[in-house]
Amino acid sequence: MLEIKNLHATVDEQKILRGLDLSVPAGEVHAIMGPNGAGKSTLSYVLAGRAGYDVTEGSVLLDGENILDLEPDERAAAGVFLAFQYPIEIPGVPTLTFLRQALNSQRRARGEDEVTTPDFMRLIREKGNDLKIKPEMLKRAVNVGFSGGEKKRNEVLQMAVLQPKLCVLDETDSGLDIDALRVVADGVNALRSPDRAFVIITHYQRLLDYIVPDKVHVLSKGQIARSGGKELALELEEKGYAEFAESAA
Amino acid sequence: MNVNVKKSAAELSLEAQVDAMLATAIGGQAQALDNLKRLGIPHRRLEPWVYTDLRNLMGDTYRPAEQLEAAPKLADLVDPALADLDTCRIVHVNGYLNEDLSNLDTLPTGVTFARHSDAPKASDTEPHYIANVVTAFANDILTLTVAPGAKIAKPILLINYTIADTPVASYTRTIVNVGEGASITLFETYRGQGIYQSANLLDISLADKAAATHIRHQNDDLAALHLALIRLDLGAQSNWHSFTLTEGARVSRSEVDLRFEAEGARAYTNAAKLLRGEQHGDMTIVVDHAVPNCDSEEVIKSVLEDKARGIFQGKVIVRPGAHGTDGRQSSDALLLSDLAEMDTKPELEIYNDDVQCAHGATVGEIDLDMLFYLRSRGIPEKQAEALLLQAHVGGAMEIIADDTLKNVMLELSARWLGERRPT
Ligand SMILES: Nc1ncnc2c1ncn2[C@@H]1O[C@H](COP(=O)(O)OP(=O)(O)OP(=O)(O)O)[C@@H](O)[C@H]1O
Numbered sequence: 001m002l003e004i005k006n007l008h009a010t011v012d013e014q015k016i017l018r019g020l021d022l023s024v025p026a027g028e029v030h031a032i033m034g035p036n037g038a039g040k041s042t043l044s045y046v047l048a049g050r051a052g053y054d055v056t057e058g059s060v061l062l063d064g065e066n067i068l069d070l071e072p073d074e075r076a077a078a079g080v081f082l083a084f085q086y087p088i089e090i091p092g093v094p095t096l097t098f099l100r101q102a103l104n105s106q107r108r109a110r111g112e113d114e115v116t117t118p119d120f121m122r123l124i125r126e127k128g129n130d131l132k133i134k135p136e137m138l139k140r141a142v143n144v145g146f147s148g149g150e151k152k153r154n155e156v157l158q159m160a161v162l163q164p165k166l167c168v169l170d171e172t173d174s175g176l177d178i179d180a181l182r183v184v185a186d187g188v189n190a191l192r193s194p195d196r197a198f199v200i201i202t203h204y205q206r207l208l209d210y211i212v213p214d215k216v217h218v219l220s221k222g223q224i225a226r227s228g229g230k231e232l233a234l235e236l237e238e239k240g241y242a243e244f245a246e247s248a249a
Numbered sequence: 250m251n252v253n254v255k256k257s258a259a260e261l262s263l264e265a266q267v268d269a270m271l272a273t274a275i276g277g278q279a280q281a282l283d284n285l286k287r288l289g290i291p292h293r294r295l296e297p298w299v300y301t302d303l304r305n306l307m308g309d310t311y312r313p314a315e316q317l318e319a320a321p322k323l324a325d326l327v328d329p330a331l332a333d334l335d336t337c338r339i340v341h342v343n344g345y346l347n348e349d350l351s352n353l354d355t356l357p358t359g360v361t362f363a364r365h366s367d368a369p370k371a372s373d374t375e376p377h378y379i380a381n382v383v384t385a386f387a388n389d390i391l392t393l394t395v396a397p398g399a400k401i402a403k404p405i406l407l408i409n410y411t412i413a414d415t416p417v418a419s420y421t422r423t424i425v426n427v428g429e430g431a432s433i434t435l436f437e438t439y440r441g442q443g444i445y446q447s448a449n450l451l452d453i454s455l456a457d458k459a460a461a462t463h464i465r466h467q468n469d470d471l472a473a474l475h476l477a478l479i480r481l482d483l484g485a486q487s488n489w490h491s492f493t494l495t496e497g498a499r500v501s502r503s504e505v506d507l508r509f510e511a512e513g514a515r516a517y518t519n520a521a522k523l524l525r526g527e528q529h530g531d532m533t534i535v536v537d538h539a540v541p542n543c544d545s546e547e548v549i550k551s552v553l554e555d556k557a558r559g560i561f562q563g564k565v566i567v568r569p570g571a572h573g574t575d576g577r578q579s580s581d582a583l584l585l586s587d588l589a590e591m592d593t594k595p596e597l598e599i600y601n602d603d604v605q606c607a608h609g610a611t612v613g614e615i616d617l618d619m620l621f622y623l624r625s626r627g628i629p630e631k632q633a634e635a636l637l638l639q640a641h642v643g644g645a646m647e648i649i650a651d652d653t654l655k656n657v658m659l660e661l662s663a664r665w666l667g668e669r670r671p672t
C-alpha cells in the first residue's frame with residue numbers, strides 16, 4: 001500500500017531524511033522507533049504534505065499513486081491520515097463542525113454523497129462511545145482546553161470517522177494514562193483491516209503489546225537503520241539506541 | 250507663498266449647501282450649520298481623524314438626495330439573509346421615511362413612534378462633524394420610545410437604503426429612549442446602489458435597569474461613503490450589547506460615543522470588519538466612565554484582504570471618582586494580503602487608581618499550523634481558511650444572546666468569506 005523509495009527531505013535547508021526506504025503492505029502494522037530528532041515526525045509530515053518539509057529526492061506511492069504532488073487535503077481524500085504528535089488547537093471551530101466538514105470534503109473529493117446530519121450524528125456518537133469521548137467535548141472548539149490524553153483520543157476519533165487507508169500515528173501513546181492507552185489501542189485495533197495499513201511511531205514498547213506490529217523499524221539519522229519483527233522492540237527497550245548512534249556517526 | 254490648503258470640490262459644495270440654509274435655520278440646526286461652515290470637512294491633521302482623512306477621501310461632491318418617485322420593492326431593500334426575520338420594519342429610502350415599505354402597524358405594544366423636527370439636543374452644538382452634518386441636513390427626526398418595564402422581544406429593523414444615479418447624500422437621525430427596566434432589540438441595516446454618502450446619527454438613552462441589544466449591518470455600496478455616530482447615555486444598571494458587521498462602503502467611519510451616567514451599567518460594543526479591494530473602514534469608540542462601578546468592553550475582529558485598510562481607535566476615559574471601573578478593549582486583525590493594513594490606536598485616560606483597564610491589539614495572518622491541520626483532514630484550502638476566519642470573526646459575536654440573530658450575522662460573514670476570489 002505504502003511504498004517509500006530513497007526519500008530525501010529537508011527542513012529549513014537541513015537534510016533530515018537521507019534516503020529512507022519503507023514498504024508497508026495493506027493489512028499490516030509497522031512500528032517506527034528511533035532516537036529523538038531522528039526524523040520520525042519529519043517523515044510523518046512529509047507523508048501528510050506539510051509546507052516547509054521539502055522532498056528533494058525519492059518517491060512516495062500510495063496504492064501505486066505518487067502522492068508527493070498532491071495538496072494535503074487531496075492526500076487526505078486519497079486516504080492518508082496523520083495522528084499528530086502535537087494536535088493543533090483551533091479556537092472558535094467546534095469539533096463537530098470540523099469533523100463533519102472534513103468527512104464531507106473527503107467524500108465530495110472522491111465523488112461520493114455527503115453524509116446527512118442524522119447519519120453523521122449517529123456515526124459520531126458510536127465512534128465517540130467506543131473511544132470514551134464525552135459528547136460535550138465534541139461541542140467544544142477543536143482541541144481547545146482538551147487534556148493531553150483527550151487530544152490524542154480526539155485524533156483517533158477523527159481516524160475512526162474518516163476511515164483512511166493509511167494511518168500514520170505519531171506518538172499517539174505519549175501522554176496517555178494506562179486506561180486511555182487501552183482505549184486508544186482498542187480503537188486502532190478495531191480499524192485494522194486487510195485494506196488498511198498503519199505506521200505507528202512510538203518510543204514505548206508497551207503500546208506494541210496492545211497493537212501488535214507486523215514489523216518494527218529503527219529510524220536513525222534519516223534512514224531506516226534496521227528492521228525486524230516485534231521482538232526488535234523488546235531488544236531496543238533493553239539496549240537503547242547506542243548501536244545506531246555509533247554506526248551512523 | 251500661499252500656505253492655505255485649497256478647498257476641495259466637496260468642501261466648496263458643502264459650503265454652498267450650508268450657505269443656502271443658514272439664513273432660515275434656527276436653534277441646533279443653525280448651530281450645526283455654523284459649525285460646518287467654520288470647521289469644514291475633517292482632515293488628518295485633526296487627531297481623531299488622523300487615519301481617516303475625510304477631506305481627502307470624500308472625493309465626490311454630493312447633492313442632497315431627493316425622495317424617489319417610484320418606490321423600490323421591499324425585497325430589493327432587505328438583505329436576503331434577513332428576509333425571514335420576524336421584525337417591525339422602519340424603512341428609510343434616501344433618508345426619507347417610507348411608510349408604505351415600513352410596517353409600523355406591527356410596532357409592539359409599549360413602543361411608540363414619532364416623526365418630528367424638534368430643535369436638536371444641546372449636545373448637537375458640539376463641533377463633531379458627523380453630528381453636525383446630520384443635524385444640519387436630516388429631513389426629519391424619528392423618535393422611538395419604549396415604555397418603562399416593556400420587554401420588546403420583536404426586533405425593530407431600521408432599514409436604510411440609498412439609490413443614487415448621480416452622487417447624493419442621505420441623512421437619517423433617530424432617537425431611541427428606553428424606559429426604566431424596559432428592553433429592546435434594534436437592528437440597523439445599510440445598503441444601496443451607486444455613489445452616495447450615507448450619514449446617520451443615532452441617539453440612544455437607556456434609563457435605569459433598561460437593556461438594549463443593538464445589531465448593525467453596514468453593507469453600503471462599494472462606491473459609497475458611510476458615516477455614522479451612535480451616542481449613548483447609560484442609566485444605572487442598564488445593559489448595552491452591540492455588534493456591528495462592517496462589510497460595505499468604499500470609505501466608512503462608524504463612531505460610538507458612550508457615556509456612563511449612573512452606577513452599575515455594562516456596555517459591550519463589539520464589531521467585525523470584513524474589507525477587501527481598496528475599502529477603508531474606521532471604527533472609533535469613546536467610552537467615558539464618568540461614574541463608579543461600570544463595565545465596558547469592546548472586542549473588534551477584522552479580516553482585511555487585498556489593499557483594504559482597517560482602523561480601530563478606542564479611547565477609554567476614567568474620570569476622577571469613577572472607582573470600580575472595568576474597561577477592556579481588544580482588536581485582532583487578520584491580514585490576507587501583504588498590502589492590507591490595520592491601524593489601531595488605543596488611548597487610555599485614567600484619572601483614578603481603583604480601575605481595571607486593559608487593551609490589546611494584534612495584527613497577524615492566518616495560522617499556518619491550524620490551516621495545515623484542517624487541510625490534513627481533507628478540508629480544501631479556501632474552506633479551511635474560511636473556517637478559521639469565521640472563527641476569528643465569531644469571537645466578536647458571542648455577546649449576541651439571541652441565536653437567530655447570531656446565526657444571521659454568522660451567515661452574513663460566511664457569505665463574505667465565500668465571495669473571496671480564488672488565488
Ligand atoms: N522547523 C524546523 N526547523 C529546523 N529544524 C527542524 C525543524 N523541524 C524539525 N527539525 C529538526 O529535524 C530533526 C528531526 O526532527 P523530528 O521532529 O522529525 O524528530 P523525531 O524523530 O520525531 O523526534 P522525537 O522523537 O523527539 O519526536 C531534528 O533535529 C529537528 O531539530
Ligand SMILES: [Mg+2]
Binds near residue numbers: 040041042170
Ligand atoms: Mg517526533
